[in-house]
Structure formats: structure tokens, C-alpha cells
Amino acid sequence: MEIKVTLAQTNRTRPQDSALGFGNVFTDHMFVMDYSKDNGWHDARIEPYADFSVPPSAMVFHYGQAIFEGLKAYKTPDKKICLFRAKDNFERMNRSAKGLCIPQIDVDFVMDAMKKLIKLEEKWIPETLGTSLYIRPTIIATDPFLGVRASYTYKFFIILSSVGAYYADGLNPVKIWVEKEHVRAIRGGMGEFKTAANYAASLFASEEAKKNGYDQVLWLDGIERKYIEEVGAMNIFLLIGDELVTPILNGSILPGITRYSVISLAKKWGMNISERKISVEEVFKAHEDGKLTEIFGSGTAAVISPVGEIRYGDKVISIGDGTPGETAMKFYNALTDIQYGKAEDTENWLEVIG
Amino acid sequence: MEIKVTLAQTNRTRPQDSALGFGNVFTDHMFVMDYSKDNGWHDARIEPYADFSVPPSAMVFHYGQAIFEGLKAYKTPDKKICLFRAKDNFERMNRSAKGLCIPQIDVDFVMDAMKKLIKLEEKWIPETLGTSLYIRPTIIATDPFLGVRASYTYKFFIILSSVGAYYADGLNPVKIWVEKEHVRAIRGGMGEFKTAANYAASLFASEEAKKNGYDQVLWLDGIERKYIEEVGAMNIFLLIGDELVTPILNGSILPGITRYSVISLAKKWGMNISERKISVEEVFKAHEDGKLTEIFGSGTAAVISPVGEIRYGDKVISIGDGTPGETAMKFYNALTDIQYGKAEDTENWLEVIG
Structure with a gap:
């Protein structure tokens, strides 16, 4: 599947490393793809980070059919971008998907999509020790339907967030x-x-x-x-x-x-x-x-x-x-x-x- | 709190009673209000039924902080609109809210808002025995934040759906x-x-x-x-x-x-x-x-x-x-x-x- 790339018109500036918290600063772009019974996962795209348009009846709001992962990209002293056991995250995501009746994802494909997104967003990766680029792959159920069953349609997305240390107090017990x-x-x-x-x-x-x-x-x-x-x-x-x-x-x-x-x-x-x-x-x-x-x-x-x-x-x-x-x-x-x-x-x- | 009313530009037509299923036909308008720590529940409005604009980082997608109710309005043979124990639903909603760390709603206010909405949508109430107007009050967590805690902001909404009998086979066991x-x-x-x-x-x-x-x-x-x-x-x-x-x-x-x-x-x-x-x-x-x-x-x-x-x-x-x-x-x-x-x-x- 091809990944269509639409670049943001304006690129925002990453806050200073010392000002970073956890999970509240998002980057300029995100990866999104949709699922339907007829087309499987389709319409893979990197596009500007923006609100989704979601019907009030979307199943995720009512029946919580949603899974996610959390992983990080790190910048090494010699400016390489590194991922830590990333494939394990997407394999776990597929186990979560099975448990929640959500269709499986192609792990190699989403790994590639994630890497492409991260490279595009390289300037958002902070470099101080303890900071990183937090990666949040997510799948939500999108059928506009109030009956209780597994959804027929889904949205998979990866958003990125520049983060400081998770605990504000650092390694204090x-x-x-x-x-x-x-x-x-x-x-x-x-x-x-x-x-x-x-x-x-x-x-x-x-x-x-x-x-x-x-x-x-x-x-x-x-x-x-x-x-x-x-x-x-x-x-x-x-x-x-x-x-x-x-x-x-x-x-x-x-x-x-x-x-x-x-x-x-x-x-x-x-x-x-x-x-x-x-x-x-x-x-x-x-x-x-x-x-x-x-x-x-x-x-x-x-x-x-x-x-x-x-x-x-x-x-x-x-x-x-x-x-x-x-x-x-x-x-x-x-x-x-x-x-x-x-x-x-x-x-x-x-x-x-x- | 005043309820601002914005009417839909075009009104759609309710399907025939015999064509109604459950939870897939929505009416022209909905009731919405927002919550923030500073303003409490505010901006109460009846507006055209439409998609919400929701950030990919909205807490409801990740941490499932969402509650809902389900109740019905019925049309009597002499064309009255009736609600069945509706207040009990909103009182239960407040108990659910407490359990999920969601702020309480004013039961009398949302009852009034719901009635106003239903009267506006009267033509959507089917009249055949077994059919009804299904009412879905919902609250979702809307903070754009990936840390795990109760959200500081919420959206409360009521959507309406013209419904046939819940089980397609009727009262068959x-x-x-x-x-x-x-x-x-x-x-x-x-x-x-x-x-x-x-x-x-x-x-x-x-x-x-x-x-x-x-x-x-x-x-x-x-x-x-x-x-x-x-x-x-x-x-x-x-x-x-x-x-x-x-x-x-x-x-x-x-x-x-x-x-x-x-x-x-x-x-x-x-x-x-x-x-x-x-x-x-x-x-x-x-x-x-x-x-x-x-x-x-x-x-x-x-x-x-x-x-x-x-x-x-x-x-x-x-x-x-x-x-x-x-x-x-x-x-x-x-x-x-x-x-x-x-x-x-x-x-x-x-x-x-x-």
C-alpha cells in the first residue's frame, strides 16, 4: 500500500527540552489509515496533525472499542534516531486487536509508516537525556451505530509527542x-x-x-x-x-x-x-x-x-x-x-x- | 443556563416505520454542552446533528472515560409524546459519572434540554407499536492529553434515533x-x-x-x-x-x-x-x-x-x-x-x- 504524504502548510516550533512535559505537545504530522470490510486497511496517509471529524454516534464514544500502544524514539549523541523493541509493540497491538475484535494490522507496513513519519518529524525529537519522542499508535471503532457489536469500520493513527521525563520529579522514588x-x-x-x-x-x-x-x-x-x-x-x-x-x-x-x-x-x-x-x-x-x-x-x-x-x-x-x-x-x-x-x-x- | 438553538438548514425525512432498525437513523438536531474546570458545564446548545471535531489525542480515544444512557420517547395513540422514568436515567448517569471521575450534571436542566430537543424533533418519533425515539445521552472526555488521569474537559451530548423493535425477530425467544x-x-x-x-x-x-x-x-x-x-x-x-x-x-x-x-x-x-x-x-x-x-x-x-x-x-x-x-x-x-x-x-x- 502506498502512503500518500500531504505536508503541513506551517511548521510549528518544538518547545525547549526543559519545558517539555508528557503527552501534551504534538508534532506537525500524523499517520492515518482507515478500515472497512470491503477494502481492508486503506487510504494510508501522512497528513497534517489536525482534529478528526467524528460522528456523535461513533462506536468508540459509546462502547470503548479502542486499543493503543506507547513507544519511544530516541536521539543518540551522534544524531541517530533509534527505536527500542518497536516491533514488539505492534505485535502486542495485534494481540490487543484480537481481544477487542479489531482487524489485524500488517506489522511490517505500520513499522515502515511509523519510521517514515518519524523521519519527517525529526526536528521534534528532543535530545536531552530522559527526553524522547513518544509514539502513540491507536485504533478506534468508527461505525455510526448504537447497537452493541464489533464495528465494521476503524481508524488507525499514529501521533507523535515530544516528551520530557514521565515523572516530573525524575527518578525520585x-x-x-x-x-x-x-x-x-x-x-x-x-x-x-x-x-x-x-x-x-x-x-x-x-x-x-x-x-x-x-x-x-x-x-x-x-x-x-x-x-x-x-x-x-x-x-x-x-x-x-x-x-x-x-x-x-x-x-x-x-x-x-x-x-x-x-x-x-x-x-x-x-x-x-x-x-x-x-x-x-x-x-x-x-x-x-x-x-x-x-x-x-x-x-x-x-x-x-x-x-x-x-x-x-x-x-x-x-x-x-x-x-x-x-x-x-x-x-x-x-x-x-x-x-x-x-x-x-x-x-x-x-x-x-x- | 440558556440553551441556544441553531436550526438545521435542511430537514431530512424519517424512514417509514417498517424500515427502521436500531440505532442507525439519527434526527436533524442534537443537544450539546461542554465542561471545563473554570466554567463548569457551559455553552448549552441545540444545533444541527453533525460530526464533532475531535483531536486525535482526546482522552476518550485512549482511556475510555465515557458514560452514556439509553432511554426512549413514545408517541401515544392520541399523539402525546411520553417519556418512561427518564429522570432515573439521568440519576444513574450521575452515579456512572461519579464512578468514572466525570463531573455531575444538573438532572433537571438536562431533562429540560432533552424535552426541548425531543419536541423540536417530534416528526422523528415513529408511531407504530414497538417503535420509538431512542435517546442517547453521552459524556466523553476531551482533554488533548496522553497522561493517564481524569480529563479536565468533557462534552455532554444527546442524540436521537428513530428505532424499530430492538430484536429484528420481535418477541421470538x-x-x-x-x-x-x-x-x-x-x-x-x-x-x-x-x-x-x-x-x-x-x-x-x-x-x-x-x-x-x-x-x-x-x-x-x-x-x-x-x-x-x-x-x-x-x-x-x-x-x-x-x-x-x-x-x-x-x-x-x-x-x-x-x-x-x-x-x-x-x-x-x-x-x-x-x-x-x-x-x-x-x-x-x-x-x-x-x-x-x-x-x-x-x-x-x-x-x-x-x-x-x-x-x-x-x-x-x-x-x-x-x-x-x-x-x-x-x-x-x-x-x-x-x-x-x-x-x-x-x-x-x-x-x-x-
Whole structure:
């Protein structure tokens, strides 16, 4: 399929790196293609970033049939543009698509389209360490129809956003609220897919956590409400004695690409890494026994995010001394060194596109 | 707040009643208002039905912060326009709003706005029994922002659709697929709110059911996967011996307004009505014992929908003789007689607006 390119009449200016936040500065162009039963994915185009014209009856507004991905392009010191495990994102997008009855995309084609778009938008990639070009591929259901069924038409788009560090406080440890009442996802539900529903389900508890002075919610399993699952914006790792533990994928946890990368590095480094069920009780017991030395999150947005405090009902524990733990920093440095082209890409995770 | 009215330049023609389906014919105008932190709900207007201009980064596309309602206006034989328990819908919408961190609406104001819109669109209300004007109030999150949090801006809109009977086959009994693997909602989740997420979560199993020749999915509880919950588009009632049973609201079941109406009528008629937990095992046992005489669904779209067959794994049972059961018909007739102004509105459910 050919990609038609329509250039923007005026090109805006990228804000200074120091002024960048997360996800509010968009570039001059976007990639869009449409799907219909008769034509499959068609009308692929790069065009000026602009509002979509969407009927009030579009199914995405009513029935949430929408999936997305989040990945980043990095500028290396020698001005190369690099992508980190990008193909894994589009493969996950196809798994999400299947779960939401959305037609599959051609991974190689959308990879090419994305690279073409990024090269066109090169000036939007900030260069300071920690900054990047955030890439948001999205698919939404567009049938103008109020009956409940999978849509017959869809829009796929990729928008780009120049971003600073995800957490405004940088790598300062975050405070995590273990949610006792609300549930994000459940086995047999949508939790393993990157779909709008999971984020909608997270809002109420997240606001509660914020009101109580906590940055993020740690979700428990929806059945026994005993086992820790994920933090919504990231997966979670705990260093207990010499064991690095992360909850095993169970259908209600998003299979994070940074999560896989941490596991790979841990194995390579000869660490004692486990994917297993871990209860919140075990976490607090390990702390009591003095064995819980670090907790950190992993995700595309923040890469690695050390956790300094956890609250579960009335119980509050502090982890570490208020600075990022040694293990968290080791993973953060190793991953960002690969992403920014400062270390050898021994795992073959990087793709240079310009 | 004043409602500014802008009339459409050209008025389209309503299709013949016999040509109407569900949710694909929209009227000439809609009601819209916007929300911002500084101005609250503002800019209330009735304007020509048209596409919205929505940024690709609008939060509703990514994080599913969206709620809606579904209700109907009916034309009586003496040409009055009637609403059925409409205020209950907007009160439920406010409960959904709370659950999704969406600002509350002024129920009296939106009721008035809706009535004004319906009167303007009177010619779009079909008059044949079973047809109606379907009303879809909706709220979507509109911040152009990719961080995960509740949006600061929203759009509320009401669109209207001339509809025929929800099920093309009319009151012919439907076939129901009891879903063993997928879960719609769970205690502590979004199930009791009318939000996009629940419908997204229902698509995969619904498509599977359709492929197997079934019309709808009957969802089980997400924890034990033993207790029946609802059918996605409707709540469910079972007549076992002389007991009319419907699953008790538990946080993962939508509190249907037609469900409440059936319960009220059942009580008024002196029936033995129970809201309680009921396992799928009990349903099959009751059938085996010859005590399960009827199953029917209740919902705004279909009003009452008799169930003629249920499949659970390899087990299939037929209920009734292929025609709607006596109890289902009694509720259907009582409710539609009230809705179409053919019977006295003893419960004070009807509101005449023109």
C-alpha cells in the first residue's frame, strides 16, 4: 500500500527540552489509515496533525472499542534516531486487536509508516537525556451505530509527542497506594490488552490515591485481592533478599515490553529472577524481616521508577533511604544507555532509522 | 443556563416505520454542552446533528472515560409524546459519572434540554407499536492529553434515533450463550456503571456466541464463575416454580431501570419475586426438575425479551415451547401499555412532554 504524504502548510516550533512535559505537545504530522470490510486497511496517509471529524454516534464514544500502544524514539549523541523493541509493540497491538475484535494490522507496513513519519518529524525529537519522542499508535471503532457489536469500520493513527521525563520529579522514588476496594482487571477480562477500558477502570482509585498523597495505585488481583498485579502505568519488581520478583502474567496483567527487558537483563546478569504470584502480605512480611530492599516499576513512559513508600490500608512501609535503589538504577542506566545509543546493544533491541 | 438553538438548514425525512432498525437513523438536531474546570458545564446548545471535531489525542480515544444512557420517547395513540422514568436515567448517569471521575450534571436542566430537543424533533418519533425515539445521552472526555488521569474537559451530548423493535425477530425467544471463559465485569470494577469499558469487554464473547448461533451472552460472576449476572444488553429474570428470580445487584451488574420496573410490577401483582444469587447449576437443576418454566431479559432497548434456549458448555436446555412465555408477555404488555399510554400509569412512571 502506498502512503500518500500531504505536508503541513506551517511548521510549528518544538518547545525547549526543559519545558517539555508528557503527552501534551504534538508534532506537525500524523499517520492515518482507515478500515472497512470491503477494502481492508486503506487510504494510508501522512497528513497534517489536525482534529478528526467524528460522528456523535461513533462506536468508540459509546462502547470503548479502542486499543493503543506507547513507544519511544530516541536521539543518540551522534544524531541517530533509534527505536527500542518497536516491533514488539505492534505485535502486542495485534494481540490487543484480537481481544477487542479489531482487524489485524500488517506489522511490517505500520513499522515502515511509523519510521517514515518519524523521519519527517525529526526536528521534534528532543535530545536531552530522559527526553524522547513518544509514539502513540491507536485504533478506534468508527461505525455510526448504537447497537452493541464489533464495528465494521476503524481508524488507525499514529501521533507523535515530544516528551520530557514521565515523572516530573525524575527518578525520585514514588509513593504507591495498594488499592483494597477497586479492581482494574480480572482473569478473563481485558487486563492483558492495551485497551481504553483498563484505564477508565483505574481512574477512581487513582484519584483517591492522589488525594491521599500517593503517586500511583498498585492493583491487587480481582478474585482473592491478595496478590499484587501491576501499577497501571507500569509493571512492578521487588528485590527480596537476593530474589528479584515480578508478578507472573495471569491474563489480567499487561505484558510490558520494559518488563520483558528487565527480566532479560536480570537473567543475563545472573540474577535470581522469578515470575511468580506474590501476595501483599508477603511484601509486608519481607519488609518486617528486613529482606525487602527495593521496589521499582518498569514501563515505556518512565523506563524504571523506584518506589519509596507503599501504603496498604493503615499499614505504611518505606523502602530504601529516599534515593533510588542500586538495582533500580542499574536497570535504568542499562536500559537508557541502550536506548540512547550510549552502550552496545547486545540484545539487539535497538533499531536505527536515520 | 440558556440553551441556544441553531436550526438545521435542511430537514431530512424519517424512514417509514417498517424500515427502521436500531440505532442507525439519527434526527436533524442534537443537544450539546461542554465542561471545563473554570466554567463548569457551559455553552448549552441545540444545533444541527453533525460530526464533532475531535483531536486525535482526546482522552476518550485512549482511556475510555465515557458514560452514556439509553432511554426512549413514545408517541401515544392520541399523539402525546411520553417519556418512561427518564429522570432515573439521568440519576444513574450521575452515579456512572461519579464512578468514572466525570463531573455531575444538573438532572433537571438536562431533562429540560432533552424535552426541548425531543419536541423540536417530534416528526422523528415513529408511531407504530414497538417503535420509538431512542435517546442517547453521552459524556466523553476531551482533554488533548496522553497522561493517564481524569480529563479536565468533557462534552455532554444527546442524540436521537428513530428505532424499530430492538430484536429484528420481535418477541421470538432468543438463544443465550452462558460464557465460561470471558468475564464482563467484577465486584470493585465498572460493571454497575453504564460505561464504554463494559461493552468493550463484552465484544469477544458476543462474537463467539454469534458464531455458535446464539443471540446474546449470559455473563457469570468473575470470581467463582458460578452465579449468573446479566446479559449485557439486559438484566435477566427466571421463573422457577412460583418464584420469579433475578440476580441481586452486587456491584458488577447494571441496575437496569426496566429491571426495577419488572420488580415493582411483580410485587404489585403479588408475585413471589426474589433478588438473590442464583448459580448456573441451580438453573440447570431447576430445568431438570421441571420447575424452570420461563426465562426473560429486561432492558430499555427490547423492554422484555423471552429466552428460548440456554447453552452452558455442552449442556443445552430449551425453555418453553418456542413462543414467548405467559409471564414474559404479561410484563411486556403491562410495560408497553404504560409506555404507549394505552393503560393507566398507576406507578407514575410516565411523563407527557407534548
